[in-house]
Amino acid sequence: MDNRTDGRRWHDMGGQDAGPICDDQHDFSLWEKRVDALMILCSGKGYFTVDGLRRALEDMGEDAFESMSYYERWIASINQNLIESGAYTIEELGVKMAEVQARGETYGDASLGQ
Template structure:
């Protein structure tokens, strides 16, 4: 079953634009999400493949509306909640 992020081999998305001076993070919160994910993986809370799968399981409309690090934050919240480390808000 193909997921919304699985676009390999598909056409019609237009040219790929690469910005030469693109910063790693556009906002401080993105760097924090990156660091948080790194710490959670390093401490065995979840594995990187679980994290990737969680990002890829996002509902298509949510996935397409979210930025790169918003998808990361979604996956972190979902995984730590599933493990009982974060209660439902």
């Protein structure tokens, strides 16, 4: 698959061979629901489009598809689109993430109990 000669990119999966379909299901965590909500809200406010979301997702490449979860890829794409559209700068993000990570070791602590 690394040496595709058919002109298709990695995400264009239709028709490839693959293993059995795993029907394990998880309930979405709060942080995942928040990522989903940020996508809907920010695209609704015109900061980016679903095409922008997908462009960043597809440019992450196949390794990200295998190594990151669905909403991990989404927050990475949302963040990239928001920086591109000028919602905040990459410096502001860096400062904020360091501040968040210093708050505690769990999601609840880092999210200030929210």
